[in-house]
Structure formats: structure tokens, C-alpha cells
Amino acid sequence: MRKDIDNIFFENSPRIQELARKCEENNTIDKELYTKYEVKRGLRDLNGKGVLAGLTNISDVCAKKVVNGEEVPCAGSLYYRGYNIKDIVKGFLDAKHPGFEETAYLLLFGELPSAQELKDFQVMLAERRRLPPNFFRDVIMKAPSQDMMNNISRCILQLYSYDHKADDTTIPNVLRQSLNLISQFPMLMVYGYHAYNYRQGEDLFIYAPNPALSAAENILMMLREDRKYTKLEARILDMALVLHMDHGGGNNSTFTTHVVTSSGTDTYSTIAAAMSSLKGPKHGGANVKVTQMFEDMKNTLTDWTDEQQIRKYLEDLLDKKAFDRKGLIYGMGHAIYSISDPRADIFKRFVKQLAREKGHQDEYALYEKVEHMAPEIIGEKRRMYKGVNANVDFYSGLVYSMLDLPPALYTPIFAAARIVGWSAHRLEELTNVDKIIRPAYRPLAPYRSYVKLEDR
Template identity: 80%
Template structure:
């Protein structure tokens, strides 16, 4: 009987496949109709420019400048609350302290903290690095999943049950909830990973976070059985968190945050919805695809320094003959940046250091070769409306692999950072807009007369 239930619930039976054909037949819309009715697919015009859907003070993604009255592509810049990300990174590196907490303060509260404000904020987050009593046993250890994004989203939704003011959407209460989730997220991620491995027969070790350590240090410490990490490892993971913290209001998961917040729902439901968006391989899951693509490339390309052999592999990717046969070179290109992604530019400088420390110079050289060669190959094979460059996902997968982070945590690491941006945007939406987001869709189906069941 159990096998019968498993087959019904988790297998595509012939009945399901037949019904799926009906779904495909009656859901298909001719592509040229989108142009006919001037529908902005993906909420972007034909030049890739996003449709204006809101206003924000939190961050700005800049990839064009005005020259002689016309917009022209330029080197990309990312601004948090008006500050260039390059200046922010240089600032905390020069000061020799972690950046995550300082930049989180900036995004949430709109200004850079003083030394005392930063110390107080670090203490505030440190005190909140805890979970309700028995939560690890009753929630995290039960019904574990191989996919950590789903696992974490489930835990976030479950935290709703422990909050007596879960539905209170006042700014002070939402801020409290957001600060809790920002502090708890590394624990939900790491503990969920260990719990799944325990279910798979491995040893279980659950370490309490250290309130005196940074977010990046706590992640590495809680993840590793020996709790050890180098200063460079912590510095680069901290930088990865800062670079992924926010990226304008229009990226898919942040727009999801605005949309769901506008409905008036609670913080836990909102963040879980953003998690669902970020999980997708076209968004937060892209760095896993980059890593998997390079793993395949390292097997198929015998000489990683042979430019002709590497070029042939890249051409095979575009021709849908290699890797997942999707016709994509993962990690190349971005919806907004056409000359350079500032996050990738910053990251790259430190990736080389880490590659030397880890003895991965050959892998780094291959990534660098692909970074230079891929735009040429894409330009030869594709009609493009803008330039193509390496995005932040191109190098982040390599960094995470050198940090010995499991692939199951690549996207959750992204979420650990982006939850700060989601929180800031949720607070901004609640403060400024009291109207549910509801765009229009044009109906295409003809009106029909109802036919009684016996006459069909």
C-alpha cells in the first residue's frame, strides 16, 4: 500500500502526462502577440531596460551614462544608500573589520554608523543569534530536505508560530522580526545542512554561534567540525555577503518582497516568498550552474591552457551540445550591466589571493581565460543588443568551492546576505506605499457558451 501511495504522489503517471498535454495545448500563447500588444516580457523593454515599477532610496544599479544627450554603456557601479560599493569595501578593508554588519546598518537605517553605533549594532545582532527552545529538535531535525532553500523557508514560516506579534506590521515590530531573521539565518542554514547529513548517516554536530564573532566567522565556525578558518577565508566570505546584500528594487526576489509586502501579509511569509524566488537557477541558483559547468569543462577540456580547445567547448555550449544543452555560458551577461559588473570586479581581486592560498591557481587561470574568451564567442554566435561580461556569479561559485562550502549552501549564502536587502525594502514599502501591487494581463481567450456535461 505504501508503494502505491508513493507512486501516486511522487511519480508522473500516464494520467498526469495526458493531462499535462492539455495544459501545454491550452496555455500556449503565440510569441508575436507579446509584440503586437506591446507587453513588456519580464517587465523589460526590447532593449532590456526595466519597466519603472517603484521608487527606492536603498540601492542603485548604474550601467549607463549620458554622452551628448544619449545613453551609452559604461563600467557598472552599484550604490548602497548613495555610497559606491567600491568605496564601502575599501573602507572596511582599510579599517580591518568585517563589512557585513556595517553595511547592514547602512541599508537598514540609511546612514553609516559611528564606531559606537556599530559596536552597539554588533551586540544587538549577537544577542539575537539564538532560536526558540527545542526549535532545532522539533523543526530543523524533522522532515529534512536535500534542498536547503526549501528547508530554510520552512523554518522561517515555522518561526511565525513562535511569535506572539507575528501579524503586527508596524515598523518597530517588523524591524524586530527582520533583525531576528538576519541574525538567525546562518543558524537555520548550517543546522539544516548538518541535520540532513545526519539523516544520511553522517555525524551530527551543532555548534552555538559566538556573539563576539562576525556573521562570516560564525558561518565558517558552525559549519566546520574543527571550527577552524583562516583570516583570509573569513574576509572573503564577508566580502561575498556584502556584495550580494542588495541590487536595486527590481531584481526578482526583491520585487517579490515588495509585491508580497504590499498585500499586507506578515514578515515570515514575505521572506519565505523571497526565498522561493531566489532559489531559481535564473536568480540565486546561478552560481551553482557556473560551478557545474566548469566541472564539466574540466573533464571535457584536456588542456586547460589550450585556447582553441577551450573555445571549442564554449562554442559547444552555445550550440546546445555540451553540459546541460541549454545554449548558455553561465556566469556571463547580466540584465543591466553590459561593460562590467562591479561586484565581479571587486571579487576577482581577492579570488586570486584565495586561489594561491588554496593551491587552485590552475582553476583560477581557466576561469580567467573563459572570462576573456566567452564574450567574443557569444558575439560571434548571438545577436546581442548590449555587451556581455562576467557577472558576480561567475566567480562566487569558485570562491565557495575553494572555501570548501558545500554546493547545497551556495544559494543560502546568497540569501544570508540578501535578507538584509529584503528587510530594508520591506520596511520601505510599508512606510511609503499603502496600495497592493496589481499589474494588468490582457485576456486572449474567446468567450464561450457553457455546454452541459451530458452534451460534451
């Protein structure tokens, strides 16, 4: 009986495959029609520029400048509330204090905090790191998933049940909920990971967050059985959280936040929807793909320094002969940046330092070679409307692996940072717009007369 149920629910039977072919046949749209009707596929024009769908004060992604009245590509820049991300990172590194809390304050409230405001905000976040009573036992330990993004999303939706003002969408209440989720996210992530491993037969150790530690320090402390981490490890993870915190209103998960918020729904449903978007391998899940691709590359190459071997492997990737046969070099290219991704530029400076501390210089050298060779090879094999460069995911996977973070948490760590941006954008949408987002789709199916069952 159990096998019969499994066949029904979990296997693609011949009948399912037959119906799937029918789905494909009746859902396929001629690609030329998108051009004919001037449809902006992916909400982008033929040059890759996004369709203007809203206004925001929160962040700006700049990859072009105007020269003699024309837009030309330039080195990429990222601004949080008007501040260049490179200046923000330099500021907290020079001051030798964590940047996550300071940058979160900036994105949420629109201005850099004073020393006292930052201290008060750090205390506020620390006070909110506790999960509701018995939440670990009743929610996290029940049916833990191997996919941490799904697991965390389920936990976020469950937190709705513990909030007696869950559906209140006034700004003070949504801010309260946002601060709670920002603070609690590391626990949902780390505890969910430990719970799944426990179900797989490993030891279970659960540490309470330390209010004296930063968000990055708490993640490392709670994740490791011995609770130990180096200052460099904490500094680089903290910087990763800052770099991933926001990226304009048009990135897929943030746009999802705007769309779902515009429906008037609750904060928990909104953040769970953003999580679902970020999980995709074309968005936040790309860092996992980069790591997997490099593992396959390292196992394929006999000499990591041989540029001919590296070139052949990259060509095989594009020709769908290597790795997952999708024709992609993961970590290369970005929807907006064509010359450089400022986040990758910042990351790269510290990746080399971490590689020396961890003894991964050979691996770092391979990444550097791929970074330099891939754009040329892509240019030879693809017709490109803009340049190709290494994006933030290219180096973040390497950073996380050198930090000994489990691959299952690579995308959740991205989410632990981006939840700040989602919260800021949700608050901005609620403050300024009272209209549900509903773009148009042109119907193509001809109108038909209904045919009675006996006549079909």
C-alpha cells in the same frame, strides 16, 4: 500498497503526461502577440531596460551614462544608500574590520554608523542569534531536506508560530522581526545542513554562535567540525556577504518582497516568498550552475590551457550540445550590466589571492580564459541587444568552492546576505506605499458559451 502510492504521488504516469500536453497546447501564446500588444515581457522593454515600477532610496544599479543627450553603456556601478560599493569595501578592508554588520546598518537605517553605533548594532545582532527553545529538535531535525533553500524557508515559516506579534506590520515590530531573521539565518542554514547530513549517516555536531565573532566568522566556525578558518577566508566570505546584500528594487526576489509586502502579509511569509524566488537558477541559484558547468568542463577538457578546446566547449554549450543542454554559458551576462559587473570586479581581485593560498591557480586560470573568450563567442552566435560580461555568480561559485563550502549552501549564503536588502525594502514599502501591487494582463481567450456535460 506503498508502490501504488508512490506511483500516484511521485511518478509521471501516461495520464499525467497526456494532461501535461493539453496544458501546453492551451497555454501557449504566440510570441508575436507580445510585440503586437506592446507587452513588456519580464517587465523589460526590447532593449532590456526595466519598467519603472517604484521608487527606492536603498540601492542603485548603474550601467549607463548620458553622453550628448543619449544613454550609452558604461562600466557598472552599484550604490548602497548613495555610497559606491567599491568605496564601502575599500573602507572596511582598510580599517581591517568586518563589513557585513556595518553595511547592514547602512541599508537598514540609511546612514553609516559611528563607531559606537556600530558596536551597539553588533551587540544587538549577537544577542538575537539564538533560536527559540527546542526549535532545533522540533523543527530543524524533523524532515530535513536535501535542498537547503526549501529547508530554510520552512524554518522561517515555522518561526511565525514562536512570535506572539507575528502579524503586526508596524515599523518597530517589523524591524524587530527583521533583525531576528538576519541574526538567526546563519543558524538555520548551517544547522539545517548538519541535520540533513546526520540523516544520511554522518556525525552530528552543532556549535552555538560566538557573540564575539562576525556573521562570516560564525558561519565558518559553525560549519567546520574543527571550528578553524583563516583570516583570509573570513575576510572574503564577509566581503561576499556585503556584495550580495542588495541589488536594486527590481531584482526578482526583492521585487517579490515588494509585491508580497504590498498585500499586507506578515514578515515570515514575505521572506519565505523572497527565498522561493532567489532559489531559481536564473537568480540566486546561478552560482551553483556555474560551478557545475565548470566541473563538466574540467572533466571534458584534456588540457585546461588549450584555448581551442575551451572554445569548442563554449560553442557546444551555446549549441545545446554540452552540460545541461540549455544553450547557456552560466555566469555570463546580466539583465542590467553590459560592460562590467562591479561585484565581479571586486571579487576577482580577491579570488586570485585565495587561489594562491589554496593552490588553485590552474582552476583560476581556466576561469579567466572563459571570462575573456565567452563574450566573443556569445556575440558570434547570438543576436545581442547589449554587451555580455562576467557577472557576480561567475566568480562566487569558485570562491565558495575554494572556501570548502558545500555546494548545498552556495545559494543560502547568497540569501544570508540578501535578507538584509529584503528587510530594508520591506520597511521602505510599508513606510511609503499603501496600495497592493497588481499589474495588468491582457486576456486572449475568446468568450464562449457553457456547454452542458451531456452535450460535450
